[in-house]
Amino acid sequence: AALAAPPAERKAARAMGAQQQVQREQQKLQAAYAVSLAEIIQECEAGGFADEASAIRKLGDKPETRILRVQTLPNKVQPPIAVDLPEAEKQWRTNLRKLRTEYAKELYLLSRRALKAGYPSHAWQLVQETARQDPDHLVARRILGYQREGDAWLTPFEAQMQRKKF
Numbered sequence: 001a002a003l004a005a006p007p008a009e010r011k012a013a014r015a016m017g018a019q020q021q022v023q024r025e026q027q028k029l030q031a032a033y034a035v036s037l038a039e040i041i042q043e044c045e046a047g048g049f050a051d052e053a054s055a056i057r058k059l060g061d062k063p064e065t066r067i068l069r070v071q072t073l074p075n076k077v078q079p080p081i082a083v084d085l086p087e088a089e090k091q092w093r094t095n096l097r098k099l100r101t102e103y104a105k106e107l108y109l110l111s112r113r114a115l116k117a118g119y120p121s122h123a124w125q126l127v128q129e130t131a132r133q134d135p136d137h138l139v140a141r142r143i144l145g146y147q148r149e150g151d152a153w154l155t156p157f158e159a160q161m162q163r164k165k166f
Contacts, residue, residue, distance in 0.1 A: 018117035026110055026126070033103045034060045040099065043092040056096065063129050071128060073144070074135045077151045104134030 037060045044053035081093045111126035130140040138148070146153045149162060 019114070019119050019122070022110060022114045022117060022119070022122065025113075026107075029103065029106050029110070030060075030062060033099070036099050040092050040096050043088070043095075047088050047092070049089070049092075059100070059133065063125060063132075071132055073131055073141075073146075073153065075153050077148065077153065078136050100133045101137075104130045104137050104140070107133065108137065108140060 037056060041053045041056050044050075044056060078097075081090060081097060083090070085093065107126050107130040111123040111130065114120075114126060115123035127140050127143050130137050131144055134140070135153075141148070141153060145155055147156065147159055148154075149159050154162065
């Protein structure tokens with residue numbers, strides 16, 4: 001009869017399985033996101049928005065996970081989509097904003113699962129990607145050390161200096 005694995009080995013195997021599950025889920029999310037982005041890119045290109053299509057294409061780039069990267073996030077809250085845009089442009093901009101917001105929500109939930117599984121560095125990477133996809137994701141911004149003051153995202157030091165009028 002085979003001997004049962006020691007408790008520490010069983011726990012490590014469960015954690016590894018949970019990590020692999022998180023990675024598989026992340027790959028599925030990325031693949032679905034890439035397909036949706038491609039549709040929006042086609043709309044942009046068909047409407048003559050080549051520069052915007054190029055910028056949207058970069059949103060689908062997979063984040064580098066082997067190095068610690070510091071990303072620059074916008075310091076202003078995203079403005080609402082202008083109502084006076086041509087209908088086709090307003091439509092793809094609205095679709096893109098919704099897609100990015102929904103993708104960011106899924107990434108954040110995945111980060112929580114990675115953290116619960118015992119992989120804080122993977123969770124951190126997912127939080128960073130959450131903020132890259134939705135720069136106004138409140139919880140991701142807080143985790144990354146930002147707070148919202150009016151229409152700006154500030155570090156606590158910046159907020160303190162602003163309150164003191166420095």
